[in-house]
Amino acid sequence: MSGLDPRALRREFPIYDRNPGLVFLDSGASAQKPRAVIDGIAEFYRSDYANVHRGVYQLSARSTDLFEAAREAVRAYLNAADEREIVFVRGATEAINLVAQSWGAALREGDEVVVSDLEHHSNLVPWQMACRRAGARLVVAPTDETGEFDLAAFAALLTPRTRMVALAHISNVTGAILPVEAVTRLAHDAGALVLLDGCQAAPRIPVDVRAIGCDFYVFSGHKCYGPTGTGVLYGRYAALAAMPPWQTGGGMITHVAYDGTEFQEPPHRFEAGTPDIAGAVGLAKALGFVEALGRDRIRAHEEALTGYGVDALSRIPGLDLVGGGQRRLSILSFNLDGVHPHDVGTVLDRHGVAVRVGHHCAQPLMDKLGVAGTVRASLGVYNDETDIDRLAAAVEACREMFSR
Amino acid sequence: MMDLRELYQDIILDHGRHPRNFRALEHPTHLARGHNPLCGDRVTIYLALDGERIADVSFDGRGCAISTAAASLMTEVLKGKTVAEARALFARFHAAVTGGDEVPVPEDLADDAERLAPLTGVKAYPVRVKCATLPWHAFEAALKGGGETVKTE
Numbered sequence: 001m002s003g004l005d006p007r008a009l010r011r012e013f014p015i016y017d018r019n020p021g022l023v024f025l026d027s028g029a030s031a032q033k034p035r036a037v038i039d040g041i042a043e044f045y046r047s048d049y050a051n052v053h054r055g056v057y058q059l060s061a062r063s064t065d066l067f068e069a070a071r072e073a074v075r076a077y078l079n080a081a082d083e084r085e086i087v088f089v090r091g092a093t094e095a096i097n098l099v100a101q102s103w104g105a106a107l108r109e110g111d112e113v114v115v116s117d118l119e120h121h122s123n124l125v126p127w128q129m130a131c132r133r134a135g136a137r138l139v140v141a142p143t144d145e146t147g148e149f150d151l152a153a154f155a156a157l158l159t160p161r162t163r164m165v166a167l168a169h170i171s172n173v174t175g176a177i178l179p180v181e182a183v184t185r186l187a188h189d190a191g192a193l194v195l196l197d198g199c200q201a202a203p204r205i206p207v208d209v210r211a212i213g214c215d216f217y218v219f220s221g222h223k224c225y226g227p228t229g230t231g232v233l234y235g236r237y238a239a240l241a242a243m244p245p246w247q248t249g250g251g252m253i254t255h256v257a258y259d260g261t262e263f264q265e266p267p268h269r270f271e272a273g274t275p276d277i278a279g280a281v282g283l284a285k286a287l288g289f290v291e292a293l294g295r296d297r298i299r300a301h302e303e304a305l306t307g308y309g310v311d312a313l314s315r316i317p318g319l320d321l322v323g324g325g326q327r328r329l330s331i332l333s334f335n336l337d338g339v340h341p342h343d344v345g346t347v348l349d350r351h352g353v354a355v356r357v358g359h360h361c362a363q364p365l366m367d368k369l370g371v372a373g374t375v376r377a378s379l380g381v382y383n384d385e386t387d388i389d390r391l392a393a394a395v396e397a398c399r400e401m402f403s404r
Numbered sequence: 405m406m407d408l409r410e411l412y413q414d415i416i417l418d419h420g421r422h423p424r425n426f427r428a429l430e431h432p433t434h435l436a437r438g439h440n441p442l443c444g445d446r447v448t449i450y451l452a453l454d455g456e457r458i459a460d461v462s463f464d465g466r467g468c469a470i471s472t473a474a475a476s477l478m479t480e481v482l483k484g485k486t487v488a489e490a491r492a493l494f495a496r497f498h499a500a501v502t503g504g505d506e507v508p509v510p511e512d513l514a515d516d517a518e519r520l521a522p523l524t525g526v527k528a529y530p531v532r533v534k535c536a537t538l539p540w541h542a543f544e545a546a547l548k549g550g551g552e553t554v555k556t557e
Contacts (some may be wrong), residue, residue, distance in 0.1 A: 338421070340468035342443050343412070346532060350408050359444045372444050372466050401412060402469070 004293060004301040006384040012289075013382055014038065023353040023390045028172055028200060028331055028378025031225045033286075040285035041227060041278050052277055053251060053268075067277050070284035071267070077287045078217060078234050079208040085240065087267040088275050091231035092199045093122040095218035096166070098233060098270060099195055102243040103164075104130035111136040113164045114157055114192070116178070117368055118143055118171045118323075121361040123197045127166055136163070140364075147171075147323025149178045151186075158190035165194045169201035169217075173360045173374065174323030175306070175331030177201075184213045193239065199223050203380075204302055204330055206295045215239045221279065225381075226286030230279040233270070240266035247272040293381060302330045302379050305388065309377065312392040318399060322374050333360075333374040336395065339402045341373040347401065348375070351394035411525040411532075412469065415477075420469030425462040425479035438465075438542030438554045440534060445471055449542040456486045461543075468535055474523055475539035481516040487547060489513060493520070494540050501536050503527045 010016045012034045015024070024032060050060040052067045068083075075083040089095045104127075107113070113127045117140050131138045139162075141154040149167075158165075165187040170177050184194045195216035201207060202219035209217045216239065221230030235243075245252060245263050249272035255262040263269050290298065309332045313319055318337035336344055345357035358373040359366045366373060377391055429435075429450035438447045447465035451458065461482045463475045482490050489510075496507040497520050509517050526536045538554070545554045 340472075342445075342468040342532070342535065343420075343470070346411070346529060347408055358442060363444065366444065401408065402417065404414075404417070 003304075004297055004381055006301075006382050009293075010382045012036070016382070021352050023351075023387045025353060025355050025377040025379065025383065025387060025391060027203070027223070027380030027383075028376060029356050030222045030228070031203060031380050032382065033227070034225055034289050036289050037226060037282050037285045041282040044278050044281045049278065051274055063277060066281050067275070070280040073284040073287050074232050074234075077202075077207070077291070078232075079210055080234055081210060082237055084266055085234055085237050087233040087235065087240070087270045088280050089218075089231045089233050089270075090229050090276070091220040091222070092197060092218045093220075093231075095216075095231055095233035096123055096195065096197065097126045098246045099216055099218075099235070099243075100126035100130040102246040102270070103193075103239070104134070105244060107131065107134035107136045107163060109135035110161055111163045112139050112159060112161045113137070113166065114139045114141055114154070114162055114187075115166050116141045116143065116149060116154075116168065118147075118149075118173060118176065118362065118365050119166070119168055120172050120197065120199070121363070123166050123168060123195075124364070127164070137161075141167075143176070143323070147174045147176050148327070149176065149183075151179055151182055154183065155186050158186060158192065160191065162187070162190050162192040165192050166197070167194070168197045168199075169207075170198075170205075170329060170331075171323070172200050172331065173333055173362045173365055173376070175200075175328040175333070175378075176323060177205075177327045177329055180212050180214065188213065200330070203290065203298075204295065205299045209234055221283040221286065224283070224286055225289055226283040227276075227279045229276050230283045232283075235266070237266065240270070243270075245269055245272070249273050251275075290381075298381055299329070301381065305379055305383060305385070306330055306332065308385055309379075309388045309391070312388050313395070316392065316395055316399060319395065322369060322371070330379045332377045334376075335371055335374055336399055336402075339398065341375045343402070344375045344395070344398050347398040348391070348394045351390070351397065353391050353394045355391070411529060413522045413525065415522045416469060416473040416525075419473035419476040423463075423472050423476035425476065425483075426464055427462050428464055429460060429462050434546040434549060436542045436546035436554060438538045438545070440467075440471075440538055442534075443468065445535070445538065447471065447475055447539050447542055449475075449539060449546045451543070451546045453487070456488070458482050458485050458487070458490060463539060463542075467538070470523070470526060470532055470535040471538050474536040477520055477523065478539050478543065481519050482543070485516075490543070490547075493517060494544065496520075497523070497540060498537060500524045501526050501533055 050063040052064040074086045144150045193215040198219040203224040217234040222228040252272045322333040341357040356376045432450040433453045434451035445467040452460040499507040
């Protein structure tokens with residue numbers, strides 16, 4: 001297995017042509033788009049576009065075929081058993097809201113939903129709302145002092161009333177990889193379902209939902225080199241089939257009369273209205289791009305680069321790397337002693353280094369860490385050691401400026 | 405590229421690190437909180453008005469160098485001013501940091517306006533302008549009363 005060549009790969013990303021010298025270290029927020037995705041979407045609109053699942057004409061059939069081929073591409077990407085288990089949504093946030101509202105309608109008073117203390121708000125607030133509606137209890141599983149998910153503490157929180165365990169696969173703040181297989185086994189033993197937020201995992205490690213055994217797996221297309229406004233809800237077919245419709249309207253019904261309506265089977269039951277057809281086609285192009293590189297190679301590349309980054313940043317006096325333990329992947333969150341993350345972000349920006357600063361949509365975790373926010377550098381396939389060197393040099397310049 | 409030193413002038417770094425009037429007033433007549441949800445920064449402005457005059461003003465909270473320095477410099481210039489003078493200084497400051505037309509102030513406030521001038525470097529950094537104006541908006545909210553938290557977003 002040969003490694004990735006980020007320098008060569010950058011030629012596939014037009015953003016680098018238009019922004020020479022850019023050091024882009026914010027793929028955790030959203031990845032840049034390769035030519036295959038940009039051109040693939042344009043080509044689809046030029047050659048094959050019509051509404052789907054409607055027309056009897058050839059163009060509509062072709063558009064439908066490409067849309068459903070995108071569903072099959074997602075199925076293969078996650079190694080799901082059946083393409084009917086793939087629901088297209090606008091993003092991971094919508095996917096989680098769908099489950100929290102549709103599946104969540106069955107929550108009863110006294111039921112429990114478990115999340116971890118490193119969840120993105122999108123895998124916390126929908127559950128908080130669902131619990132509030134039902135009178136159910138939101139239970140928070142802790143990470144330990146190194147930032148690792150505490151499996152023993154999690155196991156102790158499971159009860160006969162636990163209905164759902166909703167966890168990140170990889171933390172968007174610390175890069176910690178959660179032991180999702182073990183979590184799923186424990187949750188299932190307790191009779192609970194499992195939803196995994198794969199936003200940070202899907203672009204960089206092989207994901208096999210059947211090997212993990214989870215009931216739901218969600219990710220956003222735009223973090224996976226695909227278009228914004230695309231996302232995926234994988235649901236085990238039996239789980240999806242037991243869920244009531246979420247949004248209603250065209251495309252998700254089999255029969256409508258004034259005295260009642262019959263709904264489609266999954267996945268169409270959950271896809272009311274004209275979907276983002278070109279977005280799905282673009283997402284399939286993005287997954288094809290990732291698969292051609294190989295997620296094993298991407299993981300190996302980003303692991304090595306993460307290690308390089310940890311070493312480079314650790315040499316900077318007064319820099320504190322946040323959490324993540326030993327299983328950190330692709331995300332380097334840090335604080336510089338005495339300098340607010342926003343000030344670091346501004347200085348880095350002036351050095352051409354794009355990072356995210358702030359609370360990363362994880363305020364409860366910021367509170368636990370006792371920080372207002374962090375500076376977060378996150379990796380993509382186009383990053384290499386020179387990006388990390390530029391980051392470290394800019395952080396060093398920032399430190400010097402603020403210690404004068 | 406604008407030099408970062410235009411933004412992070414010595415006086416900004418000094419006030420950012422060692423903010424003046426950084427404390428809660430024991431008996432404020434007015435108080436308001438400011439919150440920037442984007443970065444999580446929070447500031448509380450405490451005011452003690454004696455009629456129309458600002459007898460004392462202070463702040464606490466947490467924020468970046470820009471917002472902390474802005475709050476610190478604000479409390480320095482506002483102490484002893486009348487409410488009308490304070491509003492005149494805010495109008496001038498707001499225009500200066502947002503790149504608006506210069507707003508004149510009376511001759512006797514010229515020195516105070518000058519004290520705030522180091523913060524005008526922020527106008528070259530649009531995403532940071534709110535850091536500089538947050539404490540002023542909270543001050544304005546404190547004057548108006550009502551106890552609501554001012555948000556930048």
